[in-house]
Amino acid sequence: MTIFLNYFLLFLIYSILGWILESAHIYIYTKKFVNRGFLLGPYCPIYGFGALIIILYLEQYKDNILTVFIMSMFLCSILEYITSYLMEKIFKARWWDYSNKKFNLNGRICGYNALLFGIASIVVLYVINPFVTLLVGKLSTIALYIISIIGLLFFLTDIIISCNIINTLKTTVNNIEIKDSTIEIRKAVKEILKNNHKIFQNRIINAFPQIKLESLIKTKKIKELLNHKK
Numbered sequence: 001m002t003i004f005l006n007y008f009l010l011f012l013i014y015s016i017l018g019w020i021l022e023s024a025h026i027y028i029y030t031k032k033f034v035n036r037g038f039l040l041g042p043y044c045p046i047y048g049f050g051a052l053i054i055i056l057y058l059e060q061y062k063d064n065i066l067t068v069f070i071m072s073m074f075l076c077s078i079l080e081y082i083t084s085y086l087m088e089k090i091f092k093a094r095w096w097d098y099s100n101k102k103f104n105l106n107g108r109i110c111g112y113n114a115l116l117f118g119i120a121s122i123v124v125l126y127v128i129n130p131f132v133t134l135l136v137g138k139l140s141t142i143a144l145y146i147i148s149i150i151g152l153l154f155f156l157t158d159i160i161i162s163c164n165i166i167n168t169l170k171t172t173v174n175n176i177e178i179k180d181s182t183i184e185i186r187k188a189v190k191e192i193l194k195n196n197h198k199i200f201q202n203r204i205i206n207a208f209p210q211i212k213l214e215s216l217i218k219t220k221k222i223k224e225l226l227n228h229k230k
Helices: 002-030 045-061 065-091 111-137 141-172 182-195 199-207 220-229
Strands: none
Touching: 002 045, 002 111, 002 141, 045 065, 045 111, 065 111
């Protein structure tokens, strides 16, 4: 049980570090703070899972940095592709799209990101994780249980709330044709959400500016907005 909790804390820590990295990256380009990620809290689970994959499966290849680099590119890209596919099937939305980037596969993954995954994995495995593992290992059993339980409760609560927000957003839209006027549709959705003061729904739109909803808003208000934009 203790081993499981250790890995869970590592998952949370790297999810938070991933959120910081994503938010910093967006801030550099936009000069605006964006709460990046699907969840409301300061964490991106895909980074947590990615870090665990690197730690669990590539530790044995640590003596060969080139192997770590290549395998991490491959494994993390698979994770990103699966995550994109599952989120699209579950929420009927494409959360990111790399179709405009070189060496992309179905717009879900791309060569540039794969290179970044390889570099980040080396930093994690050789620099960050030894320190993080040592820090977590110093926690007493009681502290480990308390922190893990609190973290799990916050995490599960966040998932429930975020899923409800997405479901609410999905009821606002219906049958968007991804090939047609996606940008206009997204702008129209964003405008209505702002007018209705849907703070948390706005956060989702801002966090994923390239989101493509697979449903077209059929309300008169949306149609008027779209017609006005033509």
